[in-house]
Amino acid sequence: MKHLISLAAVLLCTTPALxxxxxxxxxxxxxxxxxxxxxxxxPRANIHAAQKELLEGAMSLRANAANPELRPSLEKFCADTFEAMKASSEIKACMAK
Incomplete structure (x- = not known):
């Protein structure tokens, strides 16, 4: 669950293009x-750290995706995060496309 919370912070606060x-x-x-x-x-502030965090979040998802006990939670987390970003992030218009 700690990985899920970290990924939410990463997805809502990063600015990578990779x-x-x-x-x-x-x-x-x-x-x-x-x-x-x-x-x-x-905004492009702190892009290096943001790219690193996004990659680490994706790596965490990949590492846990094969675990049948965690997979449903990861699917729900990603779906909920996606919907939240469509509704209230700085890039909500783009995310909602």
Whole structure:
């Protein structure tokens, strides 16, 4: 659960423009891809740290995706995070496309 909270902070606070490898969880992959595409609209402060955090969050998702006990929680987390970003993030218009 700690990884899920960290990923939420990463997704809501980062500004990277880089390629993220697939996690194997379709909704999480869609979220990460859309976030990557839309993140260029965020302020560029602290981009190096943001890129690192996004990659670490994606790595955490990939590492936990194969665990059948965690997978449903990860799917729900990504779906909820995606919807929250569409509704209230700085890049909500882009995320909602």
């Amino acid at each position: 390629a993220v490898d697939p996690t194997g969880i379709p909704i999480c992959d869609t979220l990460l891809k859309r976030y990557e595409e839309c993140s260029v609209e965020l």
